[in-house]
Amino acid sequence: MFPGATDEREEADAAAGRADANFVVVGAPLDVSTTFQPGTRFGPQRIRTFAEPFDDYDHRTDQYFSDLGVVDHGDVRAWDDVPEYLEWLEGVLRDIVWDDAVPVTLGGEHTVSLAGVRAVEPDIVVSLDAHLDLRDDYDGNPLSHASVMRRVLDDELDSVDELFVLGARAGSEAEWDRAEAADVTVVPPEDVADWDPADRFEGRDVYLSVDIDAADPGYAPGTGTTEPFGLEPRELRDVVRSIAPRATGFDVVEVNDRDDGQAASLAGKLVREFIYEHAVAQSS
Known part of the structure; x- marks a missing residue:
């Protein structure tokens, strides 16, 4: 269970318990297409574990995490049939949206973001990522983690008008060519600190995805x-x-078990920052 959340699996009536939720955490331990160091199957539980030492109280927003209506659904067990898994995961996340809560997905490889975007149907996707993830396929696989944002833009997701990739510093020539299109904005690492969505996001729903490799590997x-x-x-x-008040869905992905907890700790903290900031915006 994510620390400070209610465990949906321990509720006598899980559906009734979720009806009062503002945020629902869902683990998505998919680990099929990772191209270098696998281990994202351990990401959701690792994020929960390394969030344990964080204090319940947030001084900046004057809120207690445990008061914010966070429910942990647990993990949606992954299997090798990726299209089928994504469809099942999408259904779980869509139920959360229909219950007027915000889905918060813990990956798992970045491919799981496709299910989140499908469930939320946003106007804009913001992806914090070292990579563009705009390949049409990787080694013949169109559902690779390296192709997830291409699927978001070019497949059946008619709701998405724009993609913003923040922190990108790697991609194939074809990906950079695709990124030149009007529906993609790439913000390089050196410009992220000064980036401001300003009026471009006004009145539009946003899905925010954090690939933990957006951080310098010295930190994650x-x-x-x-x-x-x-x-x-x-x-x-x-x-x-900055994005949380506008976001109708959120994920943090690509955490594995190949460090001493740095990536998972950062991911867990970003989850909390998202929830604190979103809750403040909703209460004001």
């Missing part, structure tokens, strides 16, 4: 495809805070 080495010259943790935090 526990991820599958590390890429140097990345973002500082405070830069990720500031983006999460």
